[in-house]
Amino acid sequence: EAGVTQFPSHSVIEKGQTVTLRCDPISGHDNLYWYRRVMGKEIKFLLHFVKESKQDESGMPNNRFLAERTGGTYSTLKVQPAELEDSGVYFCASSQYGTGGYGYTFGSGTRLTVV
């Protein structure tokens, strides 16, 4: 079974530019989550999709962040325009179950550096 795939693995962009991160979840996993870890701190929740619907987007920092999951398969997270504080590692995770007790499968993350 293929795991959760994220690309690019690294991205360096200038402040004000746009970046799009992509996540391919494990096939059949309806639940898809985005998280972010900034500067070695805790991993913070951004949002949760169930199939193509946004179940919870309470963690999205502001309206410069836009997440989509067309057709309930892969997801994209766009940052436009990027700011310096958006730098960090963005993780995607998927799960069959919508409860946290079973754990998720995380991707390897995209390291975003805004300069």
Add this chain to the structure above:
Amino acid sequence: DQQVKQNSPSLSVQEGRISILNCDYTNSMFDYFLWYKKYPAEGPTFLISISSIKDKNEDGRFTVFLNKSAKHLSLHIVPSQPGDSAVYFCAASDRNQGGKLIFGQGTELSVKP
């Protein structure tokens, strides 16, 4: 306000000894607690979890203990091995929050041969 806290940023242990990683939480609505392990340049990997109705869960060398009255959990690794060297994250979930996890800051464990 951080609901899940890991107050030790790092821990160093000798191979073969016990590693104890600690985590505190504030939200009494959490129903599951999980530990994840993370190697550099990789995503977190699920290690073990415990339901809030239990006080202990064991899986091989890994045991998680939950003390609800103290709002404290710990992960014990016995015996510790060099391959256990990684960052360990404590996380908690609330069944009413759709599987959203609240993570602590992580503890970097170093197991010396």
